[in-house]
Amino acid sequence: KNEVEQSPQNLTAQEGEFITINCSYSVGISALHWLQQHPGGGIVSLFMLSSGKKKHGRLIATINIQEKHSSLHITASHPRDSAVYICAVRDAGGTSYGKLTFGQGTILTVHP
Amino acid sequence: KAGVTQTPRYLIKTRGQQVTLSCSPISGHRSVSWYQQTPGQGLQFLFEYFSETQRNKGNFPGRFSGRQFSNSRSEMNVSTLELGDSALYLCASSDTGASYEQYFGPGTRLTVT
Numbered sequence: 001k002n003e004v005e006q007s008p009q010n011l012t013a014q015e016g017e018f019i020t021i022n023c024s025y026s027v028g029i030s031a032l033h034w035l036q037q038h039p040g041g042g043i044v045s046l047f048m049l050s051s052g053k054k055k056h057g058r059l060i061a062t063i064n065i066q067e068k069h070s071s072l073h074i075t076a077s078h079p080r081d082s083a084v085y086i087c088a089v090r091d092a093g094g095t096s097y098g099k100l101t102f103g104q105g106t107i108l109t110v111h112p
Numbered sequence: 113k114a115g116v117t118q119t120p121r122y123l124i125k126t127r128g129q130q131v132t133l134s135c136s137p138i139s140g141h142r143s144v145s146w147y148q149q150t151p152g153q154g155l156q157f158l159f160e161y162f163s164e165t166q167r168n169k170g171n172f173p174g175r176f177s178g179r180q181f182s183n184s185r186s187e188m189n190v191s192t193l194e195l196g197d198s199a200l201y202l203c204a205s206s207d208t209g210a211s212y213e214q215y216f217g218p219g220t221r222l223t224v225t
Contacts, residue, residue, distance in 0.1 A: 033214070041149075041200050043216040086155065099168050100145075102155040 003027055006087050006103035013110050019074040021106045023087035026068065033100065034061050034072050035086040043086075046072070077110045084108070114139065116205050116217035124223045130191040133220045137184050137205030143167075144186040145214065146178060149200040158201075161186050190222075198224045 004025045013019055023032070034046040047054050047061040049070065054061050058077075063070040074081055087103040117136045125131050137144050146158040157170040161180035178188040184205075190197055200221050204214035 031212075035216075041202070041219045041221070043202060043204075045213050045215065048213050088155070099157040099160070099170055100147075101157070104154050 003101050004087055004089055004103040006085075006106050008106060009104065011106055011108045013077050013108070015078055015110055015112050017077050017110075019077050019081075019108065019110075021072045021085050021087075021108070023070045023072070023103055024068060025070075025087075025089045025101075027089070027101075028092040029065075029068075029089040030092045031090045032063055032070050033088040033090075034070075035088060037084040037086060037105070039083075046085075074108075079110045079112050082108055082110050116203060116215050118201075118203055118217040118220050120220060121218065122221045122223075124225060125193050126225055127193055127195060129193050130189060131193060131222060132187055132189045133201055133203075133222075135186045135188075135203035135205075135217055137186070137203075138207075138215055141205035141207045141215070142184055143206040143208060143212075144180055144184065145204045145206070146186070146188050147202045147204070148172075149202060149219075150196075150198070155202075158188065193224045195224050198222060 007022045032049045035043050036046050037043045049063040058075045060073040084105045084107050086105045088100040090100055119134045143162045145160040147155050149155045159169040159178050160167050164180045175191045180186040200219045202219045204216045206212045206214045
């Protein structure tokens with residue numbers, strides 16, 4: 001079993017729909033990242049969470065440390081949101097450094 | 113500020129050769145992390161350097177090595193290339209460490225034939 005599991009693996013939506021991508025992990029963590037990767041490879045960091053909820057524009061990320069679960073929500077989805085969304089966790093090593101473990105990614109396609 | 117740059121962007125090598133990839137972090141960032149991305153394994157952590165010291169490493173064979181220079185630029189080297197080393201190699205920089213927000217470079221696409 002992978003340490004980081006994302007669901008769904010593939011997601012297709014119509015423009016304007018509300019989208020949720022889930023991430024579950026099995027280890028104690030000190031931080032969780034949500035990343036976005038467009039075709040061609042470039043990766044952008046969307047959020048870094050250690051507790052609670054963060055919002056940036058139409059994107060919302062939440063984390064429940066006790067349940068070892070995080071969600072990424074996209075409100076009013078748009079075709080430009082089409083990308084791969086990747087969840088990554090850093091284990092609770094107690095330091096500011098450490099390796100990230102990645103989920104397998106969720107491929108999101110938003111149709112006009 | 114300029115973003116993270118990686119050179120070269122594309123590279124084709126033959127099995128058994130070695131390769132060196134370069135990463136220049138955002139000015140002022142002292143942490144550089146390297147990742148390998150393949151269709152089968154996804155993104156995997158290779159190693160992190162901070163102030164010229166390797167602080168953490170992933171589960172890769174010793175053929176994969178790296179270093180960081182005093183100006184924070186980093187290189188990674190893969191010796192005795194295998195077909196399975198074909199991948200997108202990404203580096204990311206952070207002002208503090210890998211657990212903080214990371215800024216990714218565009219990657220180097222390595223093909224081993």
